[in-house]
Amino acid sequence: MADYKLPLPTKQPESDFYWEKAQAHELWLRKCNTCGDAYFYPRDICPKCYSNDVSWIQASGKGTLHAYSIVERGPIPPFRDAVPYVAALIDLDEGPRMPTNLVGVEFDDEHIKIGMAVEVTFDEVTDEVTLPKFKPAS
Amino acid sequence: MANLSKTAAIVGVAESDEIGIVPGKSALMMHMEAARNALADAALTKDDVDGFFTAGYWNYDVAEFLGIKPTYTDSTSVGGSSFVIHVAHAIAAINAGYCEVALITHGQMGRSARAPYGRDPNLPSAQYDSPYGIIGPPVNYAMAASRYMHQYGEERTRQALAEIAVSTRKWAQMNPKAMMRDPMTFDDYHNSRWIARPFHLLDCCLVTDAGAAVVVTSAERAKTLPKAPVYVLGAAEHHDHSLIHQMPDLTVTPAAITGPAALAMAGVTHKDIDLTMIYDSFTYTVLATLESLGFCGPGEGPDFLANQRSAPGGDWPLNTSGGGLSYTHPGMYGIFLIVEAVRQLRGETGERQLKDPKLSLVNGTGGLLSSTGTIILGVD
Numbered sequence: 042m043a044d045y046k047l048p049l050p051t052k053q054p055e056s057d058f059y060w061e062k063a064q065a066h067e068l069w070l071r072k073c074n075t076c077g078d079a080y081f082y083p084r085d086i087c088p089k090c091y092s093n094d095v096s097w098i099q100a101s102g103k104g105t106l107h108a109y110s111i112v113e114r115g116p117i118p119p120f121r122d123a124v125p126y127v128a129a130l131i132d133l134d135e136g137p138r139m140p141t142n143l144v145g146v147e148f149d150d151e152h153i154k155i156g157m158a159v160e161v162t163f164d165e166v167t168d169e170v171t172l173p174k175f176k177p178a179s
Numbered sequence: 180m181a182n183l184s185k186t187a188a189i190v191g192v193a194e195s196d197e198i199g200i201v202p203g204k205s206a207l208m209m210h211m212e213a214a215r216n217a218l219a220d221a222a223l224t225k226d227d228v229d230g231f232f233t234a235g236y237w238n239y240d241v242a243e244f245l246g247i248k249p250t251y252t253d254s255t256s257v258g259g260s261s262f263v264i265h266v267a268h269a270i271a272a273i274n275a276g277y278c279e280v281a282l283i284t285h286g287q288m289g290r291s292a293r294a295p296y297g298r299d300p301n302l303p304s305a306q307y308d309s310p311y312g313i314i315g316p317p318v319n320y321a322m323a324a325s326r327y328m329h330q331y332g333e334e335r336t337r338q339a340l341a342e343i344a345v346s347t348r349k350w351a352q353m354n355p356k357a358m359m360r361d362p363m364t365f366d367d368y369h370n371s372r373w374i375a376r377p378f379h380l381l382d383c384c385l386v387t388d389a390g391a392a393v394v395v396t397s398a399e400r401a402k403t404l405p406k407a408p409v410y411v412l413g414a415a416e417h418h419d420h421s422l423i424h425q426m427p428d429l430t431v432t433p434a435a436i437t438g439p440a441a442l443a444m445a446g447v448t449h450k451d452i453d454l455t456m457i458y459d460s461f462t463y464t465v466l467a468t469l470e471s472l473g474f475c476g477p478g479e480g481p482d483f484l485a486n487q488r489s490a491p492g493g494d495w496p497l498n499t500s501g502g503g504l505s506y507t508h509p510g511m512y513g514i515f516l517i518v519e520a521v522r523q524l525r526g527e528t529g530e531r532q533l534k535d536p537k538l539s540l541v542n543g544t545g546g547l548l549s550s551t552g553t554i555i556l557g558v559d
């Protein structure tokens with residue numbers, strides 16, 4: 042894992058919990074107790090109604106594929122050697138949309154369909170960082 | 180709100196001395212050459228400038244290099260749309276009496292910079308996007324295009340993207356300053372290599388070195404200058420997200436707000452527009468934007484664009500400079516849309532000149548379909 046060359050997240054105080062839970066193979070979201078909105082990415086104040094009364098909830102990890110790209114040319118040098126990979130946006134069952142990689146699937150239009158059911162999987166890329174990714178639902 | 184339509188005019192536009200691949204210049208030299216050239220075009224001098232507008236770099240870094248000491252400064256920085264929005268802000272500032280001669284400059288070495296440009300790693304993109312290779316415009320815009328294809332049909336979307344790439348190249352062939360002037364066939368488009376599916380190479384803009392500048396002043400002062408004023412008849416701005424996963428609808432850009440608002444301010448409709456200049460970072464940017472602007476309804480863009488309507492000789496001229504796709508695109512291209520619109524309205528574009536255009540709609544887009552500025556320009 043020491044030779045992992047791709048960018049790692051610079052965690053922020055409002056997202057430390059998100060990344061801690063990812064290391065435990067759990068996907069957690071912020072949810073507002075005032076307006077009821079679950080949102081991605083984490084912020085300590087609800088971006089919809091500005092309430093401070095926000096909780097963490099564990100997401101089901103289930104969702105659908107909203108949009109994707111099979112990337113054939115890496116946008117920066119470390120990704121040049123990582124192609125092809127699938128950049129994807131997932132609509133989580135709890136409501137929010139999040140960016141990720143689609144994995145565990147053949148990279149072609151026959152196997153990747155917008156609207157397909159997907160579920161979270163966890164990629165332990167370093168000792169400190171685990172990235173939530175998504176695969177076709179079992 | 181006061182209607183500022185036709186209270187100010189663009190009186191000077193220019194590129195830097197050279198654009199394209201220019202390793203012998205820095206970005207700030209691009210700003211400086213363009214500033215000097217645009218002021219000369221306006222028949223004004225550096226010392227006439229009291230309002231200064233730029234994006235990308237901090238205003239005082241650029242202004243110092245240019246030897247300009249403004250009493251009004253605006254650093255609105257929302258990607259490639261910034262410079263179009265600067266025009267909107269300039270007309271407000273001029274009307275408020277904060278400045279009389281506004282200079283807007285841009286310069287970027289997208290191709291040949293000696294050090295990379297970067298984003299702050301403390302921003303959310305560094306946590307949620309970069310680790311997944313969701314970095315830079317092609318990957319992000321490609322995902323948006325995939326959604327459009329899903330909603331409105333892959334084949335007709337693909338044809339629309341091809342129409343845009345091919346027609347834009349035809350215009351570029353008539354622009355001596357354009358970087359890509361070789362003919363492009365539909366087959367060339369379809370056979371170009373993949374970058375980020377569904378984008379082929381020829382869906383993507385160029386990466387160049389270039390600068391440009393625009394001078395805006397009051398309508399009154401504009402009438403004292405030698406060239407015909409190009410009046411700012413309408414202007415509007417909007418941004419509704421930064422990161423692509425926060426975009427409310429991947430097929431609708433902020434132009435859905437700024438297009439109708441700018442047209443209403445100008446008191447004109449889509450049918451009145453003689454020249455449409457739409458930021459073409461990608462073919463898809465044009466497709467989504469023309470629908471959002473209201474030239475046609477959602478999903479109707481492929482029919483609207485069919486049969487090379489946007490090419491030379493067509494009835495909906497688009498991006499007559501050759502656009503970001505074939506003319507130049509240093510990174511934040513929006514200012515070049517204004518340069519071409521002004522030249523067309525003045526009748527200065529030679530072989531590609533439209534017949535007596537009176538009205539142009541200019542729409543800049545910034546970030547990841549994040550921000551737009553729309554202005555309506557017109558001549559008497």
Ligand SMILES: [Zn+2]
Pocket residue numbers: 073074075076077078087088089090091092
């Ligand atoms: Zn709330």
